[in-house]
Amino acid sequence: MALLPILEFPDPRLRTIAEPVDQVDDDIRTLIDDMFETMYAAPGIGLAATQVNVHKQVVVMDISEEQDDPLVFINPKVTVLADDTLPYDEGCLSVPGFYETVDRPASIQVEALDRHGEAFTLEPDGLLAVCIQHELDHLNGKLFVDYISTMKRNRIRKKLEKVHRQRA
Numbered sequence: 582m583a584l585l586p587i588l589e590f591p592d593p594r595l596r597t598i599a600e601p602v603d604q605v606d607d608d609i610r611t612l613i614d615d616m617f618e619t620m621y622a623a624p625g626i627g628l629a630a631t632q633v634n635v636h637k638q639v640v641v642m643d644i645s646e647e648q649d650d651p652l653v654f655i656n657p658k659v660t661v662l663a664d665d666t667l668p669y670d671e672g673c674l675s676v677p678g679f680y681e682t683v684d685r686p687a688s689i690q691v692e693a694l695d696r697h698g699e700a701f702t703l704e705p706d707g708l709l710a711v712c713i714q715h716e717l718d719h720l721n722g723k724l725f726v727d728y729i730s731t732m733k734r735n736r737i738r739k740k741l742e743k744v745h746r747q748r749a
């Protein structure tokens with residue numbers, strides 16, 4: 582197992598479009614295990630491979646209080662089922678310390694492969710629905726800060742750039 586470094590906004594590598602996984606093999610399962618270790622250590626509730634600079638369509642998630650309900654989504658596809666939306670105060674391991682309200686579709690269906698390459702379908706609601714859409718955005722190079730005003734996004738960018746300078 583390994584802790585992986587997490588890319589932070591405004592790192593341009595977070596804008597990379599992830600490739601589909603063509604074979605769910607042991608290398609992918611090792612990536613998944615390392616992503617869970619990294620997410621649980623943070624701690625976080627969701628992590629996309631993009632955030633650890635691996636540009637494959639792999640997402641791990643666990644929204645349970647006890648961190649005992651790991652979910653894996655490989656090559657996920659989201660279908661919007663209805664036009665109702667849910668506002669949620671979102672954060673992101675790649676935008677540490679900042680939270681903003683984002684509106685997303687509330688009723689969705691998700692199709693994906695699990696860690697054995699088996700297809701499954703979910704109709705999540707609430708936080709799970711929000712989190713899956715947030716993580717799928719990462720695979721498409723998109724961040725939650727893209728949904729807020731340019732002024733707010735630039736303020737966050739400047740503050741994080743300052744943190745990164747002071748770290749260096």
Ligand code: QAP
Nearest residue numbers: 625626627671672673674677678679712
């Ligand atoms: C995505 O986010 C998410 O700012 C997952 O300092 C979050 O795990 C989707 C985290 C909320 C929907 C709603 C954030 C940890 C973790 C921080 C996370 C921080 C430390 C964020």
Ligand code: CO
Nearest residue numbers: 672673674675
């Ligand atoms: Co995120």
